[in-house]
Amino acid sequence: MDTRIRYSIVVPVYNEEAVIHETYRRLKTVMNRTGETYELLFVNDGSRDNTAAILMEYSQLDDTVKLIDFSRNFGHQIAITAGMDYSSGEAVVVIDADLQDPPELILQMISKWKEGFDVIYAKRTKRKGETYFKKLTARLFYRLLSASTDIAIPIDTGDFRLLDRRVCDEMKRIPESNRFVRGLVSWVGFRQTAIEYERDERLAGETHYPLKKMLKLSLDGITSFSYKPLKLASYLGFILSISGFIYMLYVLYAKLFTDAAIPGWTSITIIQLFFNGFILIMLGIVGEYIGRIYDETKGRPLYIVRKSYGVEMKDGDLNKRTGSRYE
Ligand code: UDP
Ligand code: MG
Secondary structure: OOOOOOEEEEEEEOOOOOOHHHHHHHHHHHHHHHOOOEEEEEEEOOOOOOHHHHHHHHHHHOOOEEEEEOOOOOOHHHHHHHHHHHOOOOEEEEOOOOOOOOOOHHHHHHHHHHHOOOEEEEEEEEEOOOOHHHHHHHHHHHHHHHHHOOOOOOOOEEEEEEEEHHHHHHHHOOOOOOOOHHHHHHHHOOOEEEEEEEEOOOOOOOOOOOHHHHHHHHHHHHHHHOOHHHHHHHHHHHHHHHHHHHHHHHHHHHHHHOOOOOOOHHHHHHHHHHHHHHHHHHHHHHHHHHHHHHHHHHOOOOOOOOOOOOOOOOHHHOOOOOOOOOO
């Protein structure tokens, strides 16, 4: 008999005592409608309120409820990662605890999954009840991110999504610590598709993403998928060198053909222009190396195989970093 759980619902929670009862109730209703097996896997990210105690109680009353209790607050992205690591379902859904992501959408995701998609992410067409500032910065961030990287990371999409087991397993092989989970899921590949929704207001309580955490998340997003910022030095260096060269022609002209040049000015200006450009270009070169070192240290697999035909892969033969066990 196959005892494998069909769906794992991963819910990161941080100080959510005000909403957790309702979240539990809504998730139960939705998941019972599937008629299949599931687990509700809560990851308590070091809450300082009663969240953990409430969830502990639920886990005693209800076999489908599971709880991972962090020793302190490690952050939303790490909580999601732990949820994926501990999940055992054939499909894994990541959803926020505050009901901003409507649980009812899970049913739509499941039907797409049954059509054969491996990742179904939920794209926000509207965000209700969030400040103008948050919406604007989020909008800007997603655009900046997509301009700075070659990986197709979907715009206006959070972590609310369904992942097939094999995508989840691939995620586990990515060791990097400053994780931008939604970007990594895009990076992993397979068949991905979107469903659209309007993001609701938070049911109760306040956002746990103050500006500081939002900045950290955006920097993680951009820096882990692009080293364009490092290249800035070389671009600036070239621009400065070219304009410096043009200005140098003027300086020489002023020295030789006019009496506008003060003694010493010509040489100082030329030295300044030359060295500033030179230093920036050198910094850019150093940046290129650092970028490459950074890529190597992330230790991501070089590639992920969807299927192989006519070749046999034995676990032992595989390069630890690249091996994929699927056929
Ligand atoms: N969360 C978490 N750890 C944190 C911050 C948030 O696990 O350090 C959880 C939180 O409980 C919620 C989800 O991550 O389930 C999204 O957080 P929130 O709703 O505060 O963010 P927003 O929707 O305002 O971006
Ligand atoms: Mg929220």
